[in-house]
Amino acid sequence: MNSIVKKILPEQQVDRLRDARLFLRESGASRFVTSAQTAGMKFASQVKPLASAYYALVSSKFQREERAVLLGRAKYHQELQENDANVFLMRRNVHRLEKGLLMKPRRPVFAKDYILETVNVYRKIVAEPWRSAENSLDSLRWGYDVLSEYFDAVAADPVVDRARAVFEKCPPPAEACAANRDRIPYLRNLAEDPVSFEQLEQLAIKRRSVRFFDRKPVPRELLDKAFTLAGLSPSACNRQPYRFLVYDDPAIVDTVASLPGGTIGFRHNIPVVVVILGMWDAFYSEKDRHVPYIDGSLAAMSFSYALETLGLGACIFNWPDIEAHEKRAERVLGLKGYERPIFFMGVGYPDAGAMVAYSQKRPLDVMREYNAPIVAD
Helix, strand or coil, X not given: CHHHHHHHCCHHXXXXXXXXXXXXXXXXXXXHHHHHHXXXXXXXXXXHHHHHHHHHHCCCCCHHHHHHHHHHHHHHHHHHHHCCCCHHHHHHHHHHHHHHHCCCCCCCCCCCCCHHHHHHHHHHHHHCXXXXXXXXXXXXXXXXXXXXXXXXXXXXXXXXXHHHHHHHCXXXXXXXXXXXXXXXXXXXXXXXXXXXXXXXXXXXXXXXXXXXXXXXXCCHHHHHHHHHHHCCCCCHHHXXXXXXXXXXXXXXXXXXXXXXXXXXXXXXXXCXXXXXXXXXXXXXXXXXXXXXXXXXXXXXXXXXXXXXXXXXXXXXXXCCCCHXXXXXXXXXXXXXXXXXXXXXXXXXXXXXXXXXXXXXXXXXXXXXXXXXXXXXX
């Protein structure tokens, strides 16, 4: 509606309408309506079914997330039914095996509930790597090394022995060798010189949101170095349910940079736009629906720090859940229904003559609390 009004009316009249709306917002009638809405929301929030009814009948704000979760679950289970080659299942289960191997004390037999499932999905991906995006040698070697270590570590058991027989028939990835397992749980070398707190603090202070960039091109090798470091970020069960979509073609950067709000006034000088994309097809259950937001944000923060070390800067653009914006992003970026932008980032060489915001952070005593009161279970 706003875009239509701006096209029809002169700029001066648009400004008057905006001012009138601001005055109306402060009027007694507006406050009365707001109070009634607040009372309705508070009432609906008292009982879970009423809250669900509110968002089913009154507000559609969660519909896109619900659709993404359902489509993601459908794809996840369809892959298992059709060919067993679900890469996220393999990543999750191999990581679960890692956690069992490093446990203190380690149980003589563990993972019985999912070891057959794990070897079957691994077998399918190794035999037909084209079925899955996870066909890199590194990932397959990781799966092979961890499974080999697992079968050497666990005691005899009918279920484990059956899974072992399936695994032994799998062709090992190229260069994989049982005598050279380097992708299994290991002891960290705590004697290595650590990164000092002062160094990390200086990096955190240096990192600021950069909105004005030098227009020179950003080498892709530098971006890939930063993405590689981002991939080392923690992820729930090591599934990494995100991708980075990178746009550095000047002919399309402005279009992508226009998708998030808040970029008017400086998007014309952004050389690279990165979309942090969440993938809901990584999960079999609704319980994990928040993981793409969490894991994608963790990776993006590591990416942002890496950029600073490479002489680059970035600005993360907020991506509120606005259906019109989501719909446009889905169309422009060609997204599947189970993919959603988590947020966007502008990246480039900072303009030496441009300022950044000071952005005073919240005090320590406000954001941190030790031993907050709990209710005994």
